Amino acid sequence: MKSLLVSLALLFQAGTSLLERADEAFRAGDLERAAVLARQVAARDPGAVHGHMILGVIAAQANQWDVSNRHFLTVVRLDPANPFGYFYLGQAKLYQQQWAQAISYFTKALERKYPERERLMVELAMAQNESGKPQQALDTLSKISPPADPRQAAQYFAVTAFALGRFNRAGEAIEQIRRARQLDDSNAHYWNFLIDSLIKIDEAPQALAEAIVAQRRFPDHPDTQFLFALASHHVVESPLSKLALRNLREAEPGSPRVEIAEGLLYRKQGKTEEATAAFQRAARRGAPDAHLLLGIVYKENGDYEEAEREYLAAERQNPASGQLMLELGKLFLVRGDLEQARQRLEKAAEYMPGAGTVQYQLGLVYRRLGQTEKAEEHFRKSKQP
Numbered sequence: 001m002k003s004l005l006v007s008l009a010l011l012f013q014a015g016t017s018l019l020e021r022a023d024e025a026f027r028a029g030d031l032e033r034a035a036v037l038a039r040q041v042a043a044r045d046p047g048a049v050h051g052h053m054i055l056g057v058i059a060a061q062a063n064q065w066d067v068s069n070r071h072f073l074t075v076v077r078l079d080p081a082n083p084f085g086y087f088y089l090g091q092a093k094l095y096q097q098q099w100a101q102a103i104s105y106f107t108k109a110l111e112r113k114y115p116e117r118e119r120l121m122v123e124l125a126m127a128q129n130e131s132g133k134p135q136q137a138l139d140t141l142s143k144i145s146p147p148a149d150p151r152q153a154a155q156y157f158a159v160t161a162f163a164l165g166r167f168n169r170a171g172e173a174i175e176q177i178r179r180a181r182q183l184d185d186s187n188a189h190y191w192n193f194l195i196d197s198l199i200k201i202d203e204a205p206q207a208l209a210e211a212i213v214a215q216r217r218f219p220d221h222p223d224t225q226f227l228f229a230l231a232s233h234h235v236v237e238s239p240l241s242k243l244a245l246r247n248l249r250e251a252e253p254g255s256p257r258v259e260i261a262e263g264l265l266y267r268k269q270g271k272t273e274e275a276t277a278a279f280q281r282a283a284r285r286g287a288p289d290a291h292l293l294l295g296i297v298y299k300e301n302g303d304y305e306e307a308e309r310e311y312l313a314a315e316r317q318n319p320a321s322g323q324l325m326l327e328l329g330k331l332f333l334v335r336g337d338l339e340q341a342r343q344r345l346e347k348a349a350e351y352m353p354g355a356g357t358v359q360y361q362l363g364l365v366y367r368r369l370g371q372t373e374k375a376e377e378h379f380r381k382s383k384q385p
Contacts, residue, residue, distance in 0.1 A: 018044070022054055031058050049079050056085075060092055068092050083112035087120060094123060099131035118147040118156075125159045134163035154184035161193060168322075168351050170201045188218045195227045200322055202355040204234035212240070215247055222252035229261040233268060241265045256287035263293060272301060283313075291317065292324050299331055307331055322351030326358055333365055341365050356382040 022037035035058050041051035056071030069092055075085030090105035106124040114120045121144045129137035141160055146153040161176035174197050181190045191214040198207035208231040215228040229244035245261045252258065263278030276297050283290035295310035311328045318324065329345035332338070342365050348358045363378035 019048065019050055022051065026054050026058070031061070034058060047078055049075055049082065052078070053084060053088075056088055060088060060095075063095070065092050065096055081112055083109045083114035086112060087114050090127070091123065094127050097130070099127045102127040103131065118144050119149075119152055122147065122152060122156050122159060125163070126155070129159060129163045129166070134166040137163040150183045154180040154182075154187070154190070156180075157183070158187070158190055158193070165193070165197065168353060170197055170353060173197055174201075185217075188214070188221045188224055191218070192221075192223050192227055195224075195231060199227070199230060199234060201352055202357055204231060207231040208235045208238060208240075215244070219247065220251055222248065222255065222257070225251045226257050226261065229264055233264040236268075241268050256282045256285035256290070259285070260287050260290060260293065267293075267297065272297060283310075288318065289314070289321075292321065292327065295331075296327060299327070299334075304331060304335060320351060322348050322355070322358075325351060326355075326361065329358075329361055329365070333361065333368075338365055338369055342369070354384075356384070 018037060019041050022034050022041055025031075025034035025037060034054055038051045038054040038058075041048045042055065045051070052071040052074045056068045056075065059065075059068035059071065069089065072085045072089045072092065075082055076089070079085070086105045086109035090102045090109060093099075093102035093105060103124065106120060106127060110117070110120055110124070121140055125137040125140040128134075128140060137159060141156060141163075144156075146156045157176045157180035161173040161180060164173040164176060174194060177190055177194045177197070181187070181194065184190065191210065195207050195210050195214060198204070198210065207227075211224075211228040211231040214224050218224040225244065225248040229241065229248055232238040232240040232244050241261075242265060245258070245265050248255070248261050249258055259278045259282040263275045263282065266272075266275035266278060276294065279290050279294045279297065283294060291310045291314035295307045295314060298304075298310060299307035308328075308331060311324065311331065314321070314324050315328065325344045325348035329341045329343075329348055332341035332344060342362075345358060345362045345365060348355070349362060352358055359378045359382035363375045363382060366372075366375035366378060
């Protein structure tokens with residue numbers, strides 16, 4: 001709200017008393033009255049840029065994107081050099097996950113010297129990363145220092161972490177997301193990214209420690225509760241899987257992820273048939289990682305053919321899963337298909353750099369391939385902290 005008020009203050013010039021009253025109401029937080037007055041301004045003078053700006057900002061705060069876009073488009077039509085209209089159009093597209101349009105509007109705001117440059121660059125970088133261009137995002141962020149405003153600085157570090165995560169630079173990403181969370185620990189997405197990243201690099205105890213705190217802080221956030229279930233499952237001695245399942249049922253009733261959590265609990269309890277049935281139900285409903293978990297259960301029961309079928313189904317869904325590549329590599333190693341094992345485990349090492357389990361399995365593969373020097377290199381890496 002503060003930045004919106006600053007923007008409107010920069011835009012505001014002496015005008016009719018009606019427009020002044022609309023601006024005063026907006027500053028006071030009386031958005032209903034501000035909207036009524038601004039609509040009267042726009043009705044009397046359709047070319048009143050400031051009236052359309054107020055109406056656009058109020059609509060954007062209410063997620064009324066069609067209304068906000070209409071007013072901001074009017075602003076840039078009436079005043080093509082106005083950077084604020086382009087900035088808020090970019091924000092609206094960002095929140096609607098229309099990444100390419102957000103990038104286009106933010107770029108136009110930048111070209112027109114939008115005054116809050118650091119804020120603009122952070123949001124531009126976010127749109128670039130979400131559009132699948134993490135290097136562009138990192139390049140954009142490299143042109144500015146972290147903003148002075150703590151929440152904007154947190155966003156700066158978070159976007160950096162998200163972009164680094166896309167390059168599988170897990171250690172650096174974790175460092176950046178921790179910096180973001182230090183500045184803004186009220187954002188569940190920061191906690192979730194940290195927990196998920198720790199799970200991916202095989203740091204399950206740390207992930208669980210973070211998840212225990214997060215699930216208390218964000219009891220209604222389904223992603224947080226699901227990650228709590230995953231982290232608990234990865235720590236063999238954790239007694240919290242039942243609590244995690246209960247939390248997820250409350251946060252996301254009827255979700256296929258609840259069946260995933262059920263299967264994880266059954267597996268930990270040694271109830272193989274019940275776990276298999278739960279994962280099968282989740283897979284039929286398209287739950288992420290259900291095929292991977294089914295493959296693990298089948299492999300544990302010695303049914304390698306079914307395990308491979310489920311792993312390959314999981315690979316079609318998510319070919320960039322380090323855990324999946326690890327499990328496929330282990331399966332091919334057991335079956336004696338050393339080349340397929342090597343390929344999958346090398347991918348696992350790419351997606352999970354520093355994971356000791358992956359390095360150890362690669363050591364086994366290269367030993368069986370007769371490449372003793374490479375094998376010893378991976379065994380050494382598996383022991384590194």
